[in-house]
Amino acid sequence: MQPAPAISRDAPPEAPSDAPSARQQAVLDAVLALMVEGGDPFTMDAVARRASCSKESLYKWFGDRDGLLTATVRWQASRVHAAREAVDVLDAATLRETLQDFAASWLAVVTSPTSVALNRIAIGHAGSGKSNLGGIVLANGRFAIGARVKPVLEAGRAAGLLAFDDPETAFRTFFGLVGRDIQIRLLLGDAIPLDAGAIRRDAARAVAQFLALYGQPA
Amino acid sequence: MQPAPAISRDAPPEAPSDAPSARQQAVLDAVLALMVEGGDPFTMDAVARRASCSKESLYKWFGDRDGLLTATVRWQASRVHAAREAVDVLDAATLRETLQDFAASWLAVVTSPTSVALNRIAIGHAGSGKSNLGGIVLANGRFAIGARVKPVLEAGRAAGLLAFDDPETAFRTFFGLVGRDIQIRLLLGDAIPLDAGAIRRDAARAVAQFLALYGQPA
DNA sequence: GCAGTACCGTACGGTACGGTACGCCTCCGT
DNA sequence: ACGGAGGCGTACCGTACCGTACGGTACTGC
Known part of the structure; x- marks a missing residue:
């Protein structure tokens, strides 16, 4: 394996060139x-x-x-990117709700057949160098959601609702609690039944666990 | 996407046929x-x-x-499978240590170039049906480690050190806390520097978080 | 010695696929 | 009306690669 190029973090690439007709x-x-x-x-x-x-x-x-x-x-990335909502985390309920929204929408994206297929192609390409699709997928997936969640976490910290040192580390824990083994199983062809209800429950559980780890006792 | 075949859970396939010369x-x-x-x-x-x-x-x-x-x-799977050590979780320190061992060895496997390459191939194959490499990889990776960790968790619960309803759910949280975004980033070609020290620290952090979520107060 | 076996190296057929060339149609501006 | 541009469909070329065939060689049992 040749030394892989580092992925541009933090910056969602957002339409670097002309839009398609x-x-x-x-x-x-x-x-x-x-x-x-x-x-x-x-x-x-x-x-x-x-x-x-x-x-x-x-x-x-x-x-x-x-x-x-x-x-x-x-x-596909241009369609997934929702509007970047304003960060106004004031109380614990709003924080929880915002994080649950992120978790649920992320789960919905990751489990969609489109995402699975696209990630499979990108991963296959990542093996043989040339034209890093993997980088683009990462920038618009993992790093884009990170860039959107971290401000929320920091706002929660500013409001005294969360306690952490590094937003990146906190987000990675959040990411792990939400995704768990779902993505790798789907990519490898396992069929995980996951309807809207299950996604909502999973998101609620992940956020509850995250708040149990990083939440400040009021 | 055709309805993917379910992966045989819980049962590590362990050498179904003749060993190679x-x-x-x-x-x-x-x-x-x-x-x-x-x-x-x-x-x-x-x-x-x-x-x-x-x-x-x-x-x-x-x-x-x-x-x-x-x-x-x-x-490759036959070489990764370590001997299934006996489950004897008596106190909190042993439980923590055992889980940290699992986490560290799992991280070492997942970040190894061999695992990355093999997973890439299997994922590429999972897209186009025929001969589910993905199932084999899952059975020897994700599900094998699950089958080994869950008895430990249940022993911890029996010893009054852990509290959970479903071992599978608890393990999936453990899995998420350990792996986070590492595997998908590696698969997509991101270069994550992760030496032995970082793996040890990551494992310790993941286990600490897991115990914070599922540990029983003595 | 010699048949038999296993295997290496290589050459070959068939096919699939990326990329290009060309004929023809439709639409648009003048 | 007419010329040109854009674009569809298709035929075509070169190459890469899977799978097979064949000649040559080392080793074993008799």
Whole structure:
């Protein structure tokens, strides 16, 4: 394993280049649909057929296969990013609720077939160097949610509701309590039944555990 | 995504068939070395060249490419499985130490280049059905460690040191506290510096947090 | 010595896939 | 009306790789 490039932390990359046109967005949606359906080795022919466009157009628009994959990852990321809500943590109930929202939405994303398929592709690519999809996925997934949660944690600390030294460390604990073994099991093909109710309960449990570890006794 | 097959829980598969001969073990070690070096798309030619054997022998011994991968996963698993130590949790210090050992060895395994490479291959395969490497990896990784830790947790509960309802749930929390975001970041190509000292500290922190959540006040 | 076996090295067939070229259609501006 | 641009469908090329076949070699039992 060659020394992997470090991932740009803290900074969600947010649309570094031109946004795709409507037609190209349709193509990218077709790519995502193909990925989710799985099974296929994800050939350019399949994309062209599915999107009803010619391969030549694919290569004109996205350069090559990696460009198409990169554009797809960015496209999916642009849709997942919710609006960055204002951080106004005043009391314990608001803090808990905010963290539960983050936990639940993160679980929903991570367990979605789209995320699983995309992460699988990115992980497969991470093995053989060239064009780090993995970096993009990390920046828009793990690090993006970290960048959004940490201000909340710091606001909670400022309000005397939480106690921790390093926001990063606190967030990583939060991340572990929320995700546990879910993502690796899904990536490896295990079928975990997880409906909206289970996600809500999991989020509540994770936040309760996190507050038990980092909460300040009023 | 087709309905993924459920993974056989609780039961570590432990050497379902004949053990490979010495020569075959050498081949499997060559496979692991190739995987760790990465970069290559992992061709059968490369394996034959690296192992100084003919492709014909590869096919005679392992059937096909998937058979070779499966044998490699099993081979690695057979080396990782430490002897199942006896469960004798009597006091809080022993419990803490035992859990820290599990956490540290798990972190060491998960962060090893071999594990990363193997998980990448298995995850890539999990996408396209056929021959679930993912199931084998899960059975020998996540579920094997779970099967080994849960008796410890139950012994701790029997000794009045821990309080929980479901051992599985408690273990999953433990798993999350130990692993956090490490595995997904490594799989996606992020370089996390993690030497033996950091692993020891991480293990101690995770166990301290776990005991804070599930420990009984003496 | 000699058949038999196991295996290495290599060459080969078949196929799948990335990437390119070309014909034709549709739409748009003038 | 008409020329051009953009784009779809398809045919095509080169290459990589899985799986097999074949020649050559070392070793074993008789």
